[in-house]
Amino acid sequence: MKRYFSGIMAGLILFTAGCSKSGEQKNGGDGIKLMFIGQITDTANTTPRPEALAGVRAAIASINASGGIRGKRLNLIICDDRGDANQATKCARKAVRENVAATVGNNSNFGSAILAVLERGNVASIGHLPITQSDFSSPVAFPLQAGSAGMIAGAARLLASQDAKQVGLAAVDSPAGSLNEKFANAGVKGTETKVGELTLVPLDAPDYAGYVKKVTSSGDAVLLGMNSDQAGRFLQAMYEAGAKQPVAVTVGALPPDLIARLGPAAEGRFITAPLRPIEAGGKSNDQYLADLAAHQPNTNRNVFSQGGWLAVQAFAAAMTTKQVEDFSPQNVLAAMNSLEGLVVGDMIPSLTTTKKLDPPYNRLFINKVMFARVVNGKIELLNNDWHPTLAQ
Incomplete structure (x- = not known):
């Protein structure tokens, strides 16, 4: 079923201050910049997935309402790849130029193009939907699930x-x-x-x-x-x-x-x-549903909005556990690469990123x-x- 968010234009959208409900504001100050890259609109294949963005937005709004991460507010930049590889590459370049702390919950068919650019900027991709081989192998990739494979x-x-x-x-x-x-x-x-x-x-x-x-x-x-x-x-x-x-x-x-x-x-x-089904309940799903109800009430409750929400939660849990103060891309990447048994609720098993895995799935940290x-x-x-x- 197609569902488009009103007010979302094709291309890059930088939200300005005053959107406190969605957790988006103009970047700067002491905030932590994150980016979402995904298939929000797609006229070619008619398979847009705006739900992933909704999950990201809901989690950010909830975390900001609770004081942010270590007292810093999360600021979200959104980039619609429109189901196009060239646009996906432009989105990744934007992430590097903007010096974002990380990308979260990316939902794109063009992970190879995105990750190739993010690697050059040492920008971590956290909780993306793993589809391409690069999604499981890039040194900046942190999938939180086993994906379609x-x-x-x-x-x-x-x-x-x-x-x-x-x-x-x-x-x-x-x-x-x-x-x-x-x-x-x-x-x-x-x-x-x-x-x-x-x-x-x-x-x-x-x-x-x-x-x-x-x-x-x-x-x-x-x-x-x-x-x-x-x-x-x-x-x-x-x-x-x-x-x-x-x-x-x-x-x-x-x-x-x-x-x-x-x-x-x-x-x-x-x-x-790959994630605990919504119908199976649990503390994480209860919080996910509450956050969507409060901040994104009109979106679909499915694995895509779950994944977007989870990506932000994983970022918050990792940065809090590792006591990160400077949210530069390099510091975030280092923290993500040093996780041992990180618990991100009960939607996924615990996350360890220090184990050495064999190609071609050498970033498949959660293989269940x-x-x-x-x-x-x-x-x-x-x-x-x-x-x-x-x-x-």
Whole structure:
């Protein structure tokens, strides 16, 4: 579902003083400058994610209302990459020029372009949505979740735990989608489960019946690596075809509003979540929901706004724990690289950034997901465990 924030123009937006509700003000003084880079608007692919920005805004507003970090107010600069690699690069250059302390909660398809620039300015990227290889390997990258790669691997492992012998795999027809076969195979490594041939589904496919028939005939379980629009159409077509195989998807592909629309077509579907699902409760989710209600009441409650909110909380927890006084990019980066068992609530496992990891996932500090299932139209955890995903 498209949702655009009124007053957001394409390109760079620097908010001025007086916006105390959102926590944004003109930069300067004793404040701490942060930047969000993301797909706020996207006319090319119709997949904007303004919710991530809303989560960032809500967390900043809440922290500022409580006195900021070590007495300093958080000031937010927002950059819309508009689903364009060139614009994403310009956003990153802006972050370096502005000498921001860090970027937080970035939600962009162009992490490689962004991180290449941030590296030159020693600017940390905290809690970005990890999609590209650079998101897991850049020396300034601090993902707080396993991302789509980990969720796909986790989904395959989940199906293996349900005694699936052969998993039919369908994904969006894109460079990122084509990687899902690799991730799924990583997830079933060490089990007796096999992953079938990958079926790529174009974004503009007019009918899903043929794809459903191909995928469901190739295994006794189905894994979908798709966005929510595609996943919804695929699940509806499966339901109409009477296909009975268990299905696993990522939490972003089957958000609560889509579950409600699909009704019985969503029932019983397995879900992997890189953050504790909102429906599972917990102290962090309670605070996240309260902050959104107070500061961003009209945004969607989903994994994207969760991720944006969490990124700011992680920054605040790290800077407080490390007792940072000078919030220069270099000092923030050094603090982020020295974390040992940092607790950022119960939305994710504790964060340690000092451990040495092997390429290509050498910044995959949190390599776990939660397993859930749709029961009576709600997402319910299978258990309270965090399950490993990609082999490291």
